[in-house]
Amino acid sequence: MDIFRKLGAGAKFDFQRFRQDAQKLKIIKTDTSHNTKSLDFFGTNQNESAPEPSSVEKVSPTTQNETVKEPGKKRKRKLDDEIEDDSNEESESDGEYTELQLLGSLRSDIKGDKSNVKRKKKKKKVSASKLKEQHQEKINHFRNQHKINVYGTDIPDPVESFQQLCDEHVFSSKIIENISESGYKAPTPIQMQAVPVMLAGRDIMACAPTGSGKTAAFLLPILHQLKGPRKLGFRALVLAPTRELAQQTYRECLRLSEGLGFRVHIIEKAETARKKFGRKTSQKFDILITTPNRLVYLIQQEPPVISLKNIEWLVIDESDKLFEEGKLGFREQLGAIYKACDGPSVRRAMFSATFAHDVEEWCKLHLDNVVQVYIGARNSAQNTIQQELVFCGSESGKLYAFRNIIQKGFEPPVLVFVQSKERAKELFHELIYDGVNVDVIHADRTQKQRDNVVKSFRSGHIWVLICTELMGRGIDFKGVNLVINYDFPNSAVGYIHRIGRTGRAGRSGRAVTFFTENDSVLLRSIANVMKEAGCPVPEYMLKINKPNKKQKRQMSQTNPDRKTIRTVLKEEIMKSRLKRQNMNKRKFKERQQSQKTKTSQT
Ligand SMILES: Nc1ncnc2c1ncn2[C@@H]1O[C@H](COP(=O)(O)OP(=O)(O)OP(=O)(O)O)[C@@H](O)[C@H]1O
Numbered sequence: 242m243d244i245f246r247k248l249g250a251g252a253k254f255d256f257q258r259f260r261q262d263a264q265k266l267k268i269i270k271t272d273t274s275h276n277t278k279s280l281d282f283f284g285t286n287q288n289e290s291a292p293e294p295s296s297v298e299k300v301s302p303t304t305q306n307e308t309v310k311e312p313g314k315k316r317k318r319k320l321d322d323e324i325e326d327d328s329n330e331e332s333e334s335d336g337e338y339t340e341l342q343l344l345g346s347l348r349s350d351i352k353g354d355k356s357n358v359k360r361k362k363k364k365k366k367v368s369a370s371k372l373k374e375q376h377q378e379k380i381n382h383f384r385n386q387h388k389i390n391v392y393g394t395d396i397p398d399p400v401e402s403f404q405q406l407c408d409e410h411v412f413s414s415k416i417i418e419n420i421s422e423s424g425y426k427a428p429t430p431i432q433m434q435a436v437p438v439m440l441a442g443r444d445i446m447a448c449a450p451t452g453s454g455k456t457a458a459f460l461l462p463i464l465h466q467l468k469g470p471r472k473l474g475f476r477a478l479v480l481a482p483t484r485e486l487a488q489q490t491y492r493e494c495l496r497l498s499e500g501l502g503f504r505v506h507i508i509e510k511a512e513t514a515r516k517k518f519g520r521k522t523s524q525k526f527d528i529l530i531t532t533p534n535r536l537v538y539l540i541q542q543e544p545p546v547i548s549l550k551n552i553e554w555l556v557i558d559e560s561d562k563l564f565e566e567g568k569l570g571f572r573e574q575l576g577a578i579y580k581a582c583d584g585p586s587v588r589r590a591m592f593s594a595t596f597a598h599d600v601e602e603w604c605k606l607h608l609d610n611v612v613q614v615y616i617g618a619r620n621s622a623q624n625t626i627q628q629e630l631v632f633c634g635s636e637s638g639k640l641y642a643f644r645n646i647i648q649k650g651f652e653p654p655v656l657v658f659v660q661s662k663e664r665a666k667e668l669f670h671e672l673i674y675d676g677v678n679v680d681v682i683h684a685d686r687t688q689k690q691r692d693n694v695v696k697s698f699r700s701g702h703i704w705v706l707i708c709t710e711l712m713g714r715g716i717d718f719k720g721v722n723l724v725i726n727y728d729f730p731n732s733a734v735g736y737i738h739r740i741g742r743t744g745r746a747g748r749s750g751r752a753v754t755f756f757t758e759n760d761s762v763l764l765r766s767i768a769n770v771m772k773e774a775g776c777p778v779p780e781y782m783l784k785i786n787k788p789n790k791k792q793k794r795q796m797s798q799t800n801p802d803r804k805t806i807r808t809v810l811k812e813e814i815m816k817s818r819l820k821r822q823n824m825n826k827r828k829f830k831e832r833q834q835s836q837k838t839k840t841s842q843t
Pocket of ligand 1: 424425426427428429432449450451452454455456457593594674714715716717741745746
């Protein structure tokens with residue numbers, strides 16, 4: 242606004258009074274280095290006498306020391322522009338701004354301006370909070386769309402695309418290229434949210450359905466944050482419950498870090514590593530992927546073979562499994578490793594498709610300002626899996642049910658879960674006899690044999706793979722079409738992970754679970770998981786009594802006794818049927834005899 246036109250020429254300017262008032266209104270910088278001369282717009286030294294009104298103008302710090310000449314037409318325009326710019330600048334900036342104006346009736350203008358400035362600032366504040374609100378609404382809508390549930394404070398916004406990692410998080414083009422080479426067109430929901438959280442250096446507890454890309458979700462931020470190879474020893478550590486899963490994560494890490502120069506290491510054999518590693522050799526690596534027991538063996542050597550002092554990221558994959566206690570659990574090793582990762586900048590990431598309540602509570606207590614991320618309903622099965630329950634009457638009925646599936650025709654590859662390695666061997670011999678293209682994997686086989694079986698299954702040379710819980714978690718076989726739970730799982734969590742070997746990366750899958758009367762204790766839990774995922778379940782199953790804690794604990798620690806898996810031959814069936822008939826006849830006669838005796842006595 243050009244206030245000078247408003248006043249007209251000739252108004253007397255009481256400069257001293259102006260300065261006092263202006264300072265009260267804090268609209269000028271009280272910088273004593275500026276004497277009145279520097280405020281003279283005409284470049285002549287005038288003490289205290291105000292220049293002619295038409296010549297006085299707003300002075301921004303940038304032009305404060307400039308000597309501005311008598312405004313000619315051209316100059317006037319420029320000045321107007323400056324005023325325009327300055328006023329714009331004023332509404333944008335906070336007010337490191339010196340504004341010289343004439344006194345007298347100007348006070349109202351000053352107040353007017355002041356209230357203008359206040360109004361603008363208030364509007365700016367209102368518009369800023371409005372903008373923030375709108376942004377938050379957009380983020381909430383996006384999260385709802387992708388079933389991303391978050392808990393914690395100051396949670397970073399999710400990313401919608403991998404390109405955004407480039408634009409906003411300055412991911413190297415090489416990582417983006419590796420992502421694209423892996424065939425990943427867009428981030429999965431867990432990747433959308435977990436990656437920015439880890440990039441913000443936050444501890445995270447992430448729960449997402451099986452096959453939803455959790456591995457890349459924790460690898461990508463680590464590869465970005467480690468920047469490149471350094472000779473500082475291991476700076477990232479990923480723990481997995483089984484060697485096969487560690488191998489798989491190792492391969493994914495190599496794929497995503499291709500061309501970045503990182504030294505990624507997997508501990509093949511603890512004893513070999515003990516001999517091969519020295520303080521120096523382990524210095525040259527950056528990322529370690531291993532199972533807890535192998536690592537604990539090495540860090541508990543005297544002196545420790547591997548140092549975890551420089552670990553910046555400790556990732557615990559399949560966390561709830563690694564938290565399990567008892568002989569099948571890893572809790573002790575996990576504790577030792579957790580303590581050894583005591584560097585100043587260590588952050589922790591827990592990933593799993595299921596989180597038991599106690600693990601969740603532990604994370605809230607022990608992780609620093611943890612962000613919890615849940616995709617979809619908690620502890621739910623992947624909804625791309627068609628789940629079925631088949632009642633088989635007895636253990637021998639299961640073999641018939643299995644052969645029935647084969648006769649009806651199935652689409653390989655198929656994974657078959659049994660509860661023990663003994664039963665895996667028994668079933669293997671039955672199916673080999675049937676001429677099925679089958680193999681078996683369990684802890685009694687050597688690592689070489691296990692690797693070869695996994696390779697044959699992945700390459701399609703083997704169509705049916707019989708396995709125990711060893712393959713129950715994390716293992717990513719591309720395109721498994723069918724999972725058969727030949728033996729009932731011993732928990733709902735185990736069930737979710739087993740069937741999660743199919744229906745991965747958005748593909749559909751099918752899971753068939755055999756059960757007999759002996760499995761009725763856990764039937765209701767499994768039926769609930771199925772119902773949650775939208776699969777039809779008979780009403781009666783949901784009404785079965787819940788197992789009590791003792792029963793649940795017993796089932797999770799010991800496998801139920803089951804009859805040997807063996808084809809009962811026809812003559813054997815006939816023989817047992819005859820035996821049963823004779824027994825029934827004998828019982829019938831006994832009943833008749835006792836009735837006769839009773840009648841004769843009366
Ligand atoms: N953004 C993506 N787009 C497409 N496929 C992906 C993406 N991220 C990962 N995948 C693929 O999805 C499959 C499952 O990934 P991953 O094994 O990491 O799942 P997960 O969530 O860890 O499963 P689980 O809970 O069973 O361990 C893999 O084949 C992986 O290559």
